[in-house]
Amino acid sequence: MSTFAAAPTALIVHAHPEPRSFSTAQMTAAAQSLGAAGYRVDVLDLYADDWAPVLAREEFAPVEGPFKPQAEQLRAVEERTLDAAVRAHLDRLLAADLLVLSFPMWWFSLPAVLKGWVDRVFVMGGVFGGSHGLFGDAALAGKRAMLLFTTGGPSESFRPGGAFGPMDDFLFHIHRGMLEFVGYQVLEPVITYGPARMTDRERASALDAVRESVARVAADAGATVG
Amino acid sequence: MSTFAAAPTALIVHAHPEPRSFSTAQMTAAAQSLGAAGYRVDVLDLYADDWAPVLAREEFAPVEGPFKPQAEQLRAVEERTLDAAVRAHLDRLLAADLLVLSFPMWWFSLPAVLKGWVDRVFVMGGVFGGSHGLFGDAALAGKRAMLLFTTGGPSESFRPGGAFGPMDDFLFHIHRGMLEFVGYQVLEPVITYGPARMTDRERASALDAVRESVARVAADAGATVG
Numbered sequence: 001m002s003t004f005a006a007a008p009t010a011l012i013v014h015a016h017p018e019p020r021s022f023s024t025a026q027m028t029a030a031a032q033s034l035g036a037a038g039y040r041v042d043v044l045d046l047y048a049d050d051w052a053p054v055l056a057r058e059e060f061a062p063v064e065g066p067f068k069p070q071a072e073q074l075r076a077v078e079e080r081t082l083d084a085a086v087r088a089h090l091d092r093l094l095a096a097d098l099l100v101l102s103f104p105m106w107w108f109s110l111p112a113v114l115k116g117w118v119d120r121v122f123v124m125g126g127v128f129g130g131s132h133g134l135f136g137d138a139a140l141a142g143k144r145a146m147l148l149f150t151t152g153g154p155s156e157s158f159r160p161g162g163a164f165g166p167m168d169d170f171l172f173h174i175h176r177g178m179l180e181f182v183g184y185q186v187l188e189p190v191i192t193y194g195p196a197r198m199t200d201r202e203r204a205s206a207l208d209a210v211r212e213s214v215a216r217v218a219a220d221a222g223a224t225v226g
Numbered sequence: 227m228s229t230f231a232a233a234p235t236a237l238i239v240h241a242h243p244e245p246r247s248f249s250t251a252q253m254t255a256a257a258q259s260l261g262a263a264g265y266r267v268d269v270l271d272l273y274a275d276d277w278a279p280v281l282a283r284e285e286f287a288p289v290e291g292p293f294k295p296q297a298e299q300l301r302a303v304e305e306r307t308l309d310a311a312v313r314a315h316l317d318r319l320l321a322a323d324l325l326v327l328s329f330p331m332w333w334f335s336l337p338a339v340l341k342g343w344v345d346r347v348f349v350m351g352g353v354f355g356g357s358h359g360l361f362g363d364a365a366l367a368g369k370r371a372m373l374l375f376t377t378g379g380p381s382e383s384f385r386p387g388g389a390f391g392p393m394d395d396f397l398f399h400i401h402r403g404m405l406e407f408v409g410y411q412v413l414e415p416v417i418t419y420g421p422a423r424m425t426d427r428e429r430a431s432a433l434d435a436v437r438e439s440v441a442r443v444a445a446d447a448g449a450t451v452g
Contacts, residue, residue: 017282020292053279053338056243066246068422069330070378104295108403109335112279112345116338134389152296163360165402173396177334181390196294 010039010218011096012148015046015103015114022195022203023150027102029207030148030190033214034098042092046113052085053116059083070124077125089121098218099145099184101174105152108170118178127182134181141183146217147174148190148210155193167191187217236265236444237322238374241272241329241340248421248429249376253328255433256374256416259440260324268318272339278311279342285309296350303351315347324444325371325410327400331378334396344404353408360407367409372443373400374416374436381419393417413443 012031016023031041046053057067061081076082082090093099103114110118124130128138135141151158158167167189175186190213192206238257242249257267272279283293287307302308308316319325329340336344350356354364361367377384384393393415401412416439418432 017295018293021294047280047282053342054273055332055337056273067244068247069243069332070422106281106295107341107344107348107407108399109341111281112338112342115333115335115341116279118333119338122333164407165398169395170399170403172391173334173399176391177396181333196296 007038007040008097009042009095010034010098010100011042011044011092012100012102013044013046013114013117015101015111015117017047019048021104022192022198022206023102023104025203025207026148026150026192026195026210029210030100030102030214033211034100034218037215037218039098039218042096044089044092044117046117051113051117053113053119055116055119059086059120070129073123074125074130077123077130082123082126083120086120086123089117090123090126093121093127094139097143099140099143099179100148101145102148104150105170108164110174122178122182135183138181138183143184144187145179145184146187146189147171148214150192150195152196153194155191158193190214190217233264233266234323235268235321236260236324236326237268237270237318238326238328239270239272239340239343241327241337241343243273245274247330248418248424248432249328249330251429251433252374252376252418252421252436255436256326256328256440259437260326260444263441263444265324265444268322270315270318270343272343277339277343279339279345281342281345285312285346296355299349300351300356303349303356308349308352309346312346312349315343316349316352319347319353320365323369325366325369325405326374327371328374330376331396334390336400348404348408361409364407364409369410370413371405371410372413372415373397374440376418376421378422379420381417384419416440416443 012027014027031043034041055069060072060076063072101114103111127140128134132139153164156162157164160166179186190210192210195203195206198206238253240253257269260267281295286298286302289298327340329337353366354360358365379390382388383390386392405412416436418436421429421432424432
C-alpha cells in the first residue's frame with residue numbers, strides 16, 4: 001500500500017488521562033502499526049485536548065423554548081452553525097476511512113470524555129438522520145471502525161460463564177448502538193487484559209501483540225464482528 | 227409505610243440539559259411517586275449542578291509517577307483525601323436504599339455527564355474493591371437500583387429482531403457492569419419510548435404510566451432483572 005495520494009486515513013480517538021499509561025503506549029503502538037500499513041494516521045487525544053464532553057444548550061445558537069438536543073444538532077448542520085470544535089472533529093471523522101476508539105474500559109463502557117465525544121460529534125444530520133439514514137444508510141457506511149482498549153480484569157472474567165459476563169455482550173452497546181448505527185463495518189476489537197499486573201517484559205510483549213493484531217485487523221476487511 | 231424515622235431513602239441521579247423536557251418531567255413524576263410510597267427522596271440534578279464528569283489526576287492528592295485512576299481512588303479512600311464533591315456524592319449514594327438513574331438514552335447508553343458520575347463516584351475502595359468485594363460482596367449489596375429513561379426510537383425497534391436490537395442487550399453493560407457490579411439488585415427499568423413524538427395528551431398519559439410503574443417496581447422487590 002502506498003503512502004502517497006491514495007493513502008487511506010485512520011482516525012484514532014484516544015481517552016486516557018496518563019501519557020505514560022499502558023493504554024497510551026498501546027495507542028502509540030497501534031498508530032505505528034497503521035502507519036507501517038500505509039495509513040495516514042490522525043490522532044485525537046481527548047484528555048490532552050481537554051475535550052468538553054457534556055452536550056449542552058450553550059454550544060448551539062440561541063433557541064426559544066425547550067432545548068431539544070437532536071433537533072438542535074439537525075438545525076445546526078442545516079444552518080451551518082455547529083460549534084467550531086464539534087465541526088472540526090466531525091470533519092476529521094468524515095475524512096477517516098478507519099475509526100479507532102482507544103481507551104481503558106471503565107465500567108464496561110467508554111470513559112465519560114469519550115462517551116461525550118460520541119454524544120457531541122456523532123451529530124444528527126451529520127452522520128445519521130436528516131439527509132442520512134441509519135446503519136447501512138448512515139453517513140459512515142462503507143467505512144470501518146474498531147475498538148482498542150485495556151481492561152482491569154483478566155480475560156477469564158469476560159468469557160461466557162465468567163465472573164463478569166461475556167465481552168461481546170458488554171460491547172454490544174458500542175458495536176451495535178454507536179458504530180454500526182452510523183454505518184460502520186465493525187472490526188474485531190484489540191484488547192489487552194489486565195496490563196496493570198504485567199511485568200515490564202510482559203508489557204513489551206503485549207505491545208508487540210497489539211502491533212500485530214492492529215496490522216492484521218486493519219488489513220483484513222473480512223475480520224468483522226457479528 | 228411510614229415517612230418517619232425508618233423511611234427508606236431513594237437517590238435519583240438525573241441527567242438532562244432541559245428542565246422543561248419530558249425526561250425531567252418523568253423524573254419529577256417518579257420522585258412524587260416514590261415520595262407517596264414513603265421514600266425520602268434525594269435528587270441529584272447533574273446538569274443543574276454543573277457536574278464535571280471527567281475523571282482526572284487533578285482531583286487527587288499529588289502523585290509522583292504515572293497516574294493510575296483506580297489506585298488513586300483506593301488511596302484517597304484510605305487516606306481520606308477524596309475530592310469533596312465526590313465524597314459528598316458518595317455519601318449520598320451510600321445512604322440510599324434505592325438508586326434511580328434518570329436520563330435520556332443517548333447512543334444506547336448513559337449521557338456523558340452521568341457516565342462520568344459513575345466513573346468518579348463509584349470509587350474503588352468506596353463501593354467495590356479494597357475492603358469490599360464485587361457483586362454480592364460489594365458495598366451496595368442488599369440495596370436496589372433501577373433505570374428510568376426515555377428513548378428516541380419506538381419500542382418496536384428495541385424488540386428482538388427489531389431495527390436496533392433487544393433493549394435488554396443494550397442495557398447489559400449498565401445493569402450487569404455498573405449496578406450489579408457494585409452489589410445492587412437491579413429492578414425492572416421504567417422506559418418511555420419516543421416522547422418527542424407525543425401529543426400533550428399522550429405525554430400526560432405517559433407520565434401517569436411512569437408514576438404507576440415506579441410505584442409498582444419500587445414496592446415489589448421481586449420484580450428484578452436477570
